[in-house]
Amino acid sequence: MSATSTANAPAFVAKTKGGRITDFVDQRVGGSGILREFGRKVFPDHWSFMFGEVALYSFVILLLSGTFLTFFFDPSMAETHYDGSYTPLKNVEMSVAYSSSLDISFDVRGGLFMRQVHHWAALLFVASVSVHMLRVFFTGAFRKPRELNWVVGGVLLILSMAAGFTGYSLPDDLLSGNGLRIIDGVIKSIPVIGTYISFFLFGGEFPGTVIISRLYMLHILLVPALILLMIVIHLFMVVVHKHTQYPGPGRNDGNVVGYPLGPVYAAKAGGFFFIVFGVVALMAAFFTINPIWNYGPYDPSPVSAGTQPDWYIGWVDGALRLMPGVIGDFHFEYVIFGQVLTLNVLLPALVPAGLVFTVLFMYPWIERWITKDDREHHVLDRPRNAPTRTAIGMAGFTFYCVMWAAASSDLIATHFHVALNDVTYWLRALFFIGPVIAFIVTKRVALALQRKDREIALHGRETGRIVRLPHGEFIEVHAPLDDYKRYKLVGFESPVPLPAVPNEHGVVTRKEKRRAALSRFFFEDRVAPASPAELEAAHGHHGQHEVESAEAQKTLSH
């Protein structure tokens, strides 16, 4: 579209109104290049691609509702006497932060609704980021060229938990104050500098008078800015890589099959924002979350039984609960060179989370090293077709869930009428053997599913129709698959273990031996996809039944 137009050179004139607007914008800011690139860009569609969208949209809802809350919230820890309309707390001494949170709940119209929207959206945000990460892991979407985007995703997960925790603490109620107290206890257990960090963070002794305003700054400025930055990088890389797609007929690493951005995909994704918002609004309307007025202002003395952290902090809290302080006569807190090493706090606070995030961040490179696979992957793996990876993921997930359950050990005990100590003992055992069991079971289930796929690909699907043959034999009629459905079951790669190979000096290094051992661990149990020759053989075995049933199918499906 030319930018210059004179009287004697007839300019391009768009015929429709939309076209004229496009033309106008393009002649001024030149947006046609972007539109040509993205207007019809193809996006694959699958329900599991939705989790990332939920995360993005709940973040937008968080920004909207959070901005509203900042207009009324006052992060001061100065003492005041409550003078709002919630009578049970009338004249109670409390911080300005808590008092203004109560005002938002009871004296600002729609304030309670906004608080509930904000809190529910926050829980949903961390949840959807986590589930999205699981989806990416189990489908192998982190493989080349997307390793860096996986790392960005991991950073986003950590940031989302940081955003959640800093926000959770702001109302300065009894529950969040105890949460801060626990954080303070954990910080103090850090060797050498722990006491200093605690004093610097709280501006002196716990709880001090500055922590809320400091967390407020982190919560409304630093952390959301970092999240926004990471989201921009994340989406930029999604555009550069184009989206992955599930395996299936017509889909391969060289193409992308789906709907064009405009109008179908944009409409679905855009409409989905309103659906997420609507669901969060429904939850905010009917399910009370964080009723701070029930807890009262922070006071270091009282605490109620059965209190729970927000769900995403649960696994770290659970790890703290699982760790025994004393085993036999051995105290995990011991004095070394006159200084105190508080291993009963330090180990559970750092080791499980450190382990989970280290493996999470390094996994793409670990797998790449083991498989020596340097190709680009744009077609996802069905989880069953990567049994060892899926099993590793489930082991990690189980590890997380055991700790998470431990954060509710007291509620498990009271709800199921079992001894609290027994719950803890069982969970301690599961902490170690749970991931192993999960690994074995998952791997076997994945292999079994692969074998089932083979059966179906070769012999068709069971119809449940029993037929008696002329010579008296009873058989169940199997309906063969069409080419498209079969391709979905057979169109995957099944790598074999890569034996160790000598390097250029003809030496098999120890590292290479280790790699080969891991490769064997990954791929020695494998089910290969059915091949055309096998299908041929299967047909020769009982071909006519399938022909028969195929005809029956035709008559049924007109």
Add this chain to the structure above:
Amino acid sequence: MGNHSDGSPNHSGTVATAGQNEVEKFQDPGIPPHRLRLADTDPKAAKRAERQVAVLFGSSVVGTVIFLVAYFAIDLGPDSTIATIRLQNALLGIGTAFAMLGIGTGIVHWAKALMPDHEVSEERHAIRTEDDRQAAVRIVDDIVEETGIKRRPLIRNTLLGAVALAPLPALAIFGDLGPRPDDKLAHTMWAPQEGKLKRLTRDPDGTPIKASDVTIGSAFHVIPEGLNELHEGKLNEKAKAVVLLMRLNPESLKPSAGREDWSYNGIVAYSKICTHVGCPVALYEQQTHHLLCPCHQSTFDLTQECKVIFGPASRPLPQLPIAVDAEGYLVATSDFKEPVGPSYWERDEHERNINS
């Protein structure tokens, strides 16, 4: 039925057919043929879908109206109750939900039922061509070469040293975020002031407790005398000084050497701050004489001087030495003989200082 040789138990389900890699693969049949929707073939169905979308958009308008009515018609005046707020919250939520879900489901229905649903295939392009990449690698190598950083290790090492040290001021400048800890964590308000022993008073009203008020089996939440009158740092002091007071049968207490006179008639006082990460150890089991921390379930046995019998804590709760003054009120004869609350690096040092 069927050929089970591939999945026979003898092979533990794994397939080790010879020449696995040479086996030809199934050909990709391509994108499945497009199937028309009802709305594509039947104008009536299309019209129906159109109406459905319009109804959904209309329900969104209704939602917006509900929201506005709930906002303006419900008054949160001085005589409003919790029920009013709950009603308003529910209506605002329903209004927003209808407004949003109406638009959302309407658009999605429109897209799914009426917009073209042809799947299309687009080529992927390499992120960058091999040529570009090789050129980039060459450029980077040339740049590094021209700086001479590999040939001049002196420059490289001094630069690394300077860059490593340069962030130190950025750390140092945060030095005023808080005061130095010194030995603040080692002392509480219980230390006698000008020779006057502090009375044990009830939390939160601060009334003193007579020894005769403490019956066997009872437990008191205790704060030091004068805490409520503090103008500054009240919570800081309270966070260290809170105490649980309980009375047991004197025979069930077996005080260790040096602690014989820390209790009075079976009345004992222990710090309420958990030695794990500092939650208040607020649950007292009368029958078993156990103290339980509700945060992480550390359990302390009162009859064994609050030794840890379960959970993540590693150290007993510190005991506060108490006695009775002339008027019969319970007093603390000294501060705790060790720092209270969660452990920290300098804790043992502080404990030694207290006792020397």
